[in-house]
Amino acid sequence: MTSQASDQESSGKPPTARSTPAREGFPFTDDGAGNGSRPSDDRGRHIPADIELKWQRRWEESGIYRAKDHVEGKKNWFALTMFPYPSGDVHIGHWYAYAPGDAHARFMRMAGYNVMHPQGFDAFGLPAENAAIQRGTHPRQWTLANVENMRRQFRLMGNSYDWDREIVTCTPEYYRWNQYFFLKFMEAGLAYRKAGPANWCPSCNTTLANEQVKDGKCERCETAVTKRDLPQWFFRITKYADELLQMDEIEWPEKIKLMQRNWIGKSEGVTVHFDVSAFIPFAPSYVATFTTRIDTVFGVTFVVLAPEHPLVEKLTQPAQRKAVHEYIENARRQSEIERTSTEREKTGVATGAYAVNPLNGERVPVLVGDYVLATYGTGAVMGVPAHDERDFAFAKKYGLPIRVVVAPPGWSGGELDAAYVEPGTQVNSGEFNGLPSKDGMQRMAEKVEREGWGSRTTTYHLRDWLISRQRYWGTPIPVIYCDPCGTVPVPVVDLPVLLPEKAEFRPTGQSPLTLDPTFVNVKCPKCGRAAKRETDTMDTFMDSSWYHLRFTSAHDRERPFSLDSAGAWAPVHQYMGGAEHAVMHLLYSRFFSKALRDLGYVKFDEPYKRLFNQGLLIKDHKKISKRSNPLNPEPVVEQYGADTLRLYLMFLGPWDQGGDWSDAGIRGVSRWLIRVWDLVQSGYPSPQPTPKGPASMEGGDKGGVSGADRDTTRASHMTTKRVVTDMREFRFNTAISALMEFTNKLSETQAAGGVSKPVWDDAMDRLVLLLAPLAPHTAEELWERRSHAYSVHQQALPVWDESLVAADTVTIVIQVNGKLRSQVVLPAGVSEAEAIASALADAVVQRHMEGREIVRKIYVPNRLVNVVVK
RNA sequence: GCCGGGGUGGCGAAAUGGCAGACGCAGCGGGCUUAAAACUCGCAUCCCGCAAGGGAGUGAGAGUUCAAAUCUCUCCCCCGGCACCA
Numbered sequence A: 001m002t003s004q005a006s007d008q009e010s011s012g013k014p015p016t017a018r019s020t021p022a023r024e025g026f027p028f029t030d031d032g033a034g035n036g037s038r039p040s041d042d043r044g045r046h047i048p049a050d051i052e053l054k055w056q057r058r059w060e061e062s063g064i065y066r067a068k069d070h071v072e073g074k075k076n077w078f079a080l081t082m083f084p085y086p087s088g089d090v091h092i093g094h095w096y097a098y099a100p101g102d103a104h105a106r107f108m109r110m111a112g113y114n115v116m117h118p119q120g121f122d123a124f125g126l127p128a129e130n131a132a133i134q135r136g137t138h139p140r141q142w143t144l145a146n147v148e149n150m151r152r153q154f155r156l157m158g159n160s161y162d163w164d165r166e167i168v169t170c171t172p173e174y175y176r177w178n179q180y181f182f183l184k185f186m187e188a189g190l191a192y193r194k195a196g197p198a199n200w201c202p203s204c205n206t207t208l209a210n211e212q213v214k215d216g217k218c219e220r221c222e223t224a225v226t227k228r229d230l231p232q233w234f235f236r237i238t239k240y241a242d243e244l245l246q247m248d249e250i251e252w253p254e255k256i257k258l259m260q261r262n263w264i265g266k267s268e269g270v271t272v273h274f275d276v277s278a279f280i281p282f283a284p285s286y287v288a289t290f291t292t293r294i295d296t297v298f299g300v301t302f303v304v305l306a307p308e309h310p311l312v313e314k315l316t317q318p319a320q321r322k323a324v325h326e327y328i329e330n331a332r333r334q335s336e337i338e339r340t341s342t343e344r345e346k347t348g349v350a351t352g353a354y355a356v357n358p359l360n361g362e363r364v365p366v367l368v369g370d371y372v373l374a375t376y377g378t379g380a381v382m383g384v385p386a387h388d389e390r391d392f393a394f395a396k397k398y399g400l401p402i403r404v405v406v407a408p409p410g411w412s413g414g415e416l417d418a419a420y421v422e423p424g425t426q427v428n429s430g431e432f433n434g435l436p437s438k439d440g441m442q443r444m445a446e447k448v449e450r451e452g453w454g455s456r457t458t459t460y461h462l463r464d465w466l467i468s469r470q471r472y473w474g475t476p477i478p479v480i481y482c483d484p485c486g487t488v489p490v491p492v493v494d495l496p497v498l499l500p501e502k503a504e505f506r507p508t509g510q511s512p513l514t515l516d517p518t519f520v521n522v523k524c525p526k527c528g529r530a531a532k533r534e535t536d537t538m539d540t541f542m543d544s545s546w547y548h549l550r551f552t553s554a555h556d557r558e559r560p561f562s563l564d565s566a567g568a569w570a571p572v573h574q575y576m577g578g579a580e581h582a583v584m585h586l587l588y589s590r591f592f593s594k595a596l597r598d599l600g601y602v603k604f605d606e607p608y609k610r611l612f613n614q615g616l617l618i619k620d621h622k623k624i625s626k627r628s629n630p631l632n633p634e635p636v637v638e639q640y641g642a643d644t645l646r647l648y649l650m651f652l653g654p655w656d657q658g659g660d661w662s663d664a665g666i667r668g669v670s671r672w673l674i675r676v677w678d679l680v681q682s683g684y685p686s687p688q689p690t691p692k693g694p695a696s697m698e699g700g701d702k703g704g705v706s707g708a709d710r711d712t713t714r715a716s717h718m719t720t721k722r723v724v725t726d727m728r729e730f731r732f733n734t735a736i737s738a739l740m741e742f743t744n745k746l747s748e749t750q751a752a753g754g755v756s757k758p759v760w761d762d763a764m765d766r767l768v769l770l771l772a773p774l775a776p777h778t779a780e781e782l783w784e785r786r787s788h789a790y791s792v793h794q795q796a797l798p799v800w801d802e803s804l805v806a807a808d809t810v811t812i813v814i815q816v817n818g819k820l821r822s823q824v825v826l827p828a829g830v831s832e833a834e835a836i837a838s839a840l841a842d843a844v845v846q847r848h849m850e851g852r853e854i855v856r857k858i859y860v861p862n863r864l865v866n867v868v869v870k
Numbered sequence B: 001g002c003c004g005g006g007g008u009g010g011c012g013a014a015a016u017g018g019c020a021g022a023c024g025c026a027g028c029g030g031g032c033u034u035a036a037a038a039c040u041c042g043c044a045u046c047c048c049g050c051a052a053g054g055g056a057g058u059g060a061g062a063g064u065u066c067a068a069a070u071c072u073c074u075c076c077c078c079c080g081g082c083a084c085c086a
Helices: A002-010 A048-062 A092-110 A126-135 A139-157 A172-187 A237-245 A254-264 A294-299 A318-333 A336-340 A389-398 A437-450 A541-553 A563-569 A584-598 A633-640 A642-651 A666-681 A707-728 A732-752 A757-771 A776-785 A832-841 A843-849
Strands: A076-081 A114-116 A191-201 A226-235 A267-275 A286-291 A302-305 A348-356 A363-369 A380-383 A454-459 A479-482 A486-489 A521-523 A530-533 A572-578 A608-614 A617-619 A659-661 A809-816 A819-827 A854-860 A864-869
Touching: A048 A139, A048 A633, A048 A642, A048 A776, A076 A092, A076 A541, A076 A563, A092 A114, A092 A139, A092 A572, A092 A608, A092 A617, A092 A633, A092 A642, A092 A707, A126 A139, A139 A633, A139 A642, A172 A191, A172 A486, A172 A541, A172 A584, A237 A254, A237 A584, A254 A584, A254 A608, A267 A294, A267 A348, A267 A437, A286 A294, A286 A302, A286 A380, A286 A454, A294 A437, A302 A348, A318 A348, A318 A363, A380 A389, A437 A454, A541 A563, A541 A584, A584 A608, A633 A642, A633 A666, A642 A666, A642 A732, A642 A776, A666 A732, A666 A757, A666 A776, A707 A732, A707 A757, A732 A757, A757 A776, A809 A832, A809 A843, A819 A832, A819 A843, A832 A843, A832 A854, A832 A864, A843 A864
Parallel strands: A076 A114, A076 A572, A302 A363, A572 A608, A617 A659, A809 A864
Antiparallel strands: A191 A226, A267 A286, A267 A454, A302 A380, A348 A363, A479 A486, A479 A530, A521 A530, A809 A819, A854 A864
């Protein structure tokens, strides 16, 4: 430790003004942080505040992270971390989301790629509007102040963003292209307007975005969300349902793919028509039901309609009218949580009408029940209590018959205690009796189609994307309503439709834009007569659906992006972000890619080729948030520095599994980084072995190369291999462990001496280079202090030689009957015979074999011998 | 209920068929210090033993194997997602 102090003295500099000697006190806690007058080449101490600011400035001035579309001899790599919503609440979770992504981007840059790593802000959204209501600031003011704060945080992190490409979605330069794409989608029939239910919070008296409904409740006031019918704009995402299921070419976590598959919810079945012409004299005279179990159709004992089903009114007989109306009223009043609770008892009411099962000609009662969803399938189901759990419960409650038509194996013909939903043998099914239900399903489907009773149908859980929002802080939908001309798109040349600056945010339940007559009243672009603008704004997921493409042409005034630039960078090579966006953003964005491809804007199918999901950072078993569990990064940065914080967040554990923050743990990586700092600057150790003795050195001198040299070289190459392979796969925690082991080893070597200068220098350079993506400021400073040319971040990663990684000797474990008994050190690549001979010669092993017969000997090369005795 | 992910020392975690607990935190002991902090060296899964050594051990239980944290089956617990999708 004295080497720094003596260096400082011998350098002839006057002692610094500090009263404490170097290394005393925890380095970052005292007087110093942020003292600009201190010379930044203070040798002895690692002072993050100085070097971090210094390099952040230098990186910006020299523009080393600015990406060019093409660089001779390099492949492009588009590294993107999901851009943030600029909430006022910047916490350490943001660092956890962004710093490892930056480390990986830096790693890829050093791995020889032409990397673009941009950043922007998802700046439209409800919180800004809520803040406006609460504190009387304009959403723009609140948002832009937060953007400024987050930019500062990103700079503090030392992230290698190309700030020239920054995008802020609430600017007209960005959102005009949302409007542009909306119009293109309209032209292509991908955008349409129809009345549809929106999530409605009765307490806030406003609609909510889907992402603001959690467990059926309003996020802010926890009021149960209901539905309200409004004319709304939709994107026809269902057109791509099948293609969206196709995910072979994207390298995403299986979990996310599965979530998307579940969300799309493709299900193949049969639509069967139940005749009701006896009750409705005019067409349509049947109730269409959707089933995936046509094999159970002979077991239908009733038909249930959703309360919202259009035929309910027509089918209800006079005697039942009152009861049915009451039932529907009651259902309507229920919240979505109540309606969809699986716990709830199933209820229903008879309409008095009957429907005819086309397969067997039976008349079965038609009921209304709110366990049937109006929005799925045909909004009506055939009730098969014997083979569907819900129908079973419903039939039990109302005493409806239960008829078995798919017999369980060994069925005695008796009553069932519960619905039997597995395959079986057809019974009570007319001509299909005796068939396995699997075949029955085929044959019955064929018959239904042949007889014209219905058809094979595929349904999806996925709905078209409702993009209308009754809010102010979003992209105005560029449409004008004119009495004679109808719905008229705003001509592209008139874009952008600017969001009016002044707005009222009274919670009236109406879109705030309706309150601005200068916005609403407009001349029809077609006929010139007085007309009115659409006053809803777009869902903010519109912004994030294509922002990655805007990064490729951030400043293009003529187009959203150019085909060339998009082609140079997209699809994003590595996308990173939380799993909370698994379905919404990631699905919308995939839809957008396919739509843009069909419209000729891009030439690929998918937005994000590889996806990595980081886990959640928690503290004391709770999520970190401003309100309940705050953890502000800035005091941590002040105390330890950004590099230490970055390292600690990556060291916590595997990035995809999330991490548990502890205030104490960070001191470990802090100490380590200081040790690295000291080690790299401590100078070349003695070429002669010191009396401290190299106990750990193996092999001694060989061919003029000292044991210390071979040992150090091996450590250098092994560490290079470990760090590079770990970093590639986002295993930051084990990469850092490998570097820690390397520094521990080098500290020993330094104390022991006996290493030659080229070997030592090579080790030092590797250490700094491998550290660079993880702790970019410290590595940059050390690189400079080792008299290398700027910048360490423009260097290539070190390479390793596999032959130098392998050890000369190996420790072979000896087991007797699978139990560890001894070990021997032998030359690497020792033959099986030799290894076994050494094992059998071992005294401890002999003791355990005494008086027993050897039945088997197992040798795992360079690892283990297992002697099996009896 | 269904679908994922997970359960390893006091703590964060390594190890994905071959030495369980690398690396680090916290802890204990030594050095340095008037002292403390910092730094540094060492010890550390548990049990028996002065030690040498032995035994047990990766949520529980069974199985496969010369060998299982790792593979198979049954069950328990935690986290996340979906949830009357006919």
